Amino acid sequence: MKATYKKYTLNFKVPSGTSRGILTQKETWFLILNENGKTGIGECGLLKGLSIDDVPEYEQKLEWVCQNIHLEKEQLLDELMAFPSIQFGLEQAFLSLASQDSFELFPSDFTKKEAPIPINGLIWMGDEGFMLSQLQKKLDEGFRCIKMKIGAIDFNKELSILKSIRNNFDPNEIELRVDANGAFPPEDALHKLEILAAFQLHSIEQPIKPKQWEVMAQLCEDSPLSIALDEELIGIFSVTEKEKLLQTIKPQFIILKPSLVGGFAGSEQWIAIAEKYNIGWWVTSALESNIGLNAIAQWNYSLNTSMPQGLGTGSLYTNNIDSPLEVSQGNIYYRQYKSWNQKEIEKICL
Secondary structure, three states: OEEEEEEEEEEEEEEEEEOOEEEEEEEEEEEEEEEOOEEEEEEEEOOOOOOOOOOOOHHHHHHHHHHOOOOOHHHHHHHOOOOHHHHHHHHHHHHHHHOOOOOOOOOOHHHHOOOOEEEOEEEOEOOHHHHHHHHHHHHHOOOOEEEEEOOOOOHHHHHHHHHHHHHHOOOOOOEEEEEOOOEOOHHHHHHHHHHHHOOOOOEEEOOEOOOOHHHHHHHHHHOOOOEEEOHHHOOOOOHHHHHHHHHHHOOOEEEEOHHHHOHHHHHHHHHHHHHHOOOEEEEEOOOOOHHHHHHHHHHHHHOOOOOOEEOOOOOOEOOOOOOOEEEEOOEEEEOOOOOOOHHHHHHHHO
16 A cells, blocks of 8 residues: 655635634645555645644654555554544545545445535624625525624624624524634633523534633533533543543533544544533534545434534635535535546546
């Protein structure tokens, strides 16, 4: 078996705002396996400034994987514990190599019968007019679960946007989720959560910055609004530490981004512990290209969850790889009449 890797820069169609700044490009890496004339491909999706493996020696670690691809898969994954995005890319690449169709990693009704996965529509941060125009577009596209990034513009303006949504749509018509990306100061967080709860939101993701377990635990206990942990899960590698975190904080939900938490295996560890403590969960992509998004969606379908997932990011880029994935009426589908852009795939794999 031979392994190679390639860097790929994804360009956003529209600069996308979070509380960590404006995104115009997203760097990703493809891991390619070749054996007996067959090719497998996986995406190592790195998020600058957020991924625990956003380190100077990242490319060096990819080189190490390629030089040591003869090792057992489990040994490789163990060696990559501190590089969750490479773990995920490697898991995908091995599944891709083993499959009859390089991109059907988890055969199911999703890949064979166009069974849908319900997803949320994502509204990026920006000025009030921009956010309201995005909202209208998502509603026109048939979304009934909306996730709104908050924490970057004036809080009162964000409240007015939420108010305008609730004036027109009650919770039975539109489910609202908000994501603060850790933007609230700890001393002010509970007050803001109490104000937000008036809009009958489903949940808020990561109201305060991670690694403040006791403060977050108190918020989860006192908040009238359900709290979902997101960034909090990054960098927690051992099963013991994962259980300790969930036992301590007792969140209402956790959010799983395989690129950030150790791929399928790491995510499934989190799910098993969450279910043990009656903590809800859903899966979200981490701005991967369609190669990584495809892997996440297929795996996600195999988990048999009915809650809207966070898999609607495939249309963000001008230079994404054309694929059978399609978002329609608030669902993501794997369309039988669409195909992968083989020329683009071949260019990546050269």
